[in-house]
Amino acid sequence: MEEAKVKLRDMQNELPVKDNGFYLSLILGSNLNVSLLTKNERYRYKQEYEQFKYKVTFFIIITAIVSYFLPYRAVDSILNFLLVWYYCTLTIRESILQLNGSKIKGWWVLHHYISCALAGIVLTWKNDECYKSFRHQFIGFVIYLGVVQLAQRQYQLGTLRRLHALGQGHQMDITVEGFTSWQFKGLTFLLPFLLSGYVFQLYNAYVLYYLSFDCKGQWQVY
Template identity: 65%
Template sequence: MEKIHDEYLAKMREISNLQESCQKALKHHNYLMKNVKDFVKKAEEEASTSEERKKEVGKVKEEMEVSRIKLRDMQAELPAQNNGFYLNLILGSNLNVSLLTKHERFNYKKEYEDFKWNITIAIAVLTIIAYFFSLRVVDSILCFLLVWYYCTLTIREAVLRVNGSRIKGWWMTHHYLSCALPGIILTWRDGDCYQMFRMRLLLFIFYISLVQLAQNQYQSGTLRRLHSLGEGHQMDITIEGFTSWQFKGLTFLLPFLMSGYLFQLYLVYSLYKAYISDSCDGEWQVWAMCLLFGVIALGNIYTTSLVILKKLRTEAAAYPRILALTRKYNSRTIMNNVSEDHHKNH
């Protein structure tokens, strides 16, 4: 056992030294690539009159792009140099959260998806219980669950980003803001104003939970299909919003998402009306929730609209090329059919 343990320690030290050497080599290579990029830029300006020189510069740029992709893949296999401010604040700056193999990263992502699925079901069930049993203790348990859920999501997503997931900044911010909402509700006293808003809030939580379950189910299937076809990134995750790869057949979920965003705006309106009325007696929780719901709703609508517009522009730009290829294919088919008929007649 001691012999095996000594060998293990030696291998660990060897791995650590190799990682450090590889990171230094990558850092140096990136520095050299930056110098080459500046050199190519100057050569490109000088080669404006020479066609031969342009071809040489174009070839070098293609090789640089290949090298950039290789370097990125190599960097992904090494521990991250920086966990980011959020993880450093929570876990400390000297803790390495990088997973060494693609298999470990994929398993962590899968566990993250399972966690979201199971907790969302628990939230939906607890919301139904809170609807039928109007007890403040049940509402408090639901709010504690929501705070814990969104706090855990932010930490897990920060780890996923370190390990290669391309999570958009807004959805991370969305989860940070979502942590605060149930926390504010916990401090809200059980009065007439709270009871007036309570049923609308429970209905909203239940609706969003159902939409998230449906979206998670279809997004997971789409991601598996894209990954198997080599069109998607292995560490892409399901989100509460809408992304470009969802146009692969998930556009039917878009009306339900937009309805949820409009529901959020309705909650903003109802909270504002309650705040300016005498029934809420100027409770700070009302205007705080009104502000947070407003920011979340506008951020969701803005981000989703940008994705849709970008996708429509991309498809519009690609349409002439697709149409030309279709005509070319059809013309070849027609010529082949004419040629076959000619041979048959002979």
């Protein structure tokens, strides 16, 4: 009975969906059908999503490096606008993937909503001494995060391939699904970089907390 329920759920996920949901209807309109009809079309769209993440993340790293060594607000604004556009686009693509049977976790999509909002907040930050005291640290964090994301993607891609080979992965699973599987081979290499990223985030919060006492009236700091 459990196996039958899983098979029925998978079959249901592969059927075309008429309702785009609130978010996609708000952006694309309710009369535009984004359901992909065949498995091949869905798989190709999923592959495009993965390639989009890889290419744009690489471009973000290059832009952040340029911004780090060129202390001009215009260059910083290009980087922050790129981050806003990237995370906005991810939320749209992931909503389409969910509509077509991909099992993307809600926390993953929520993380991209929050990232989009935070990038927009940094984009509107006034170019004063308070911003300048934090910019190098923030841009350094963007570079580090991008590098870790590329390394993590390679690990997850390999894990997802192994799951597919064993018949334990769904065709519409994205690379992040490989991270939550039982196959942790190679993860020990990534763990120090992931933990360092969390420490870096904590340090950002620490610095912003103390900046909040010096930067009165700047809501971006909070």
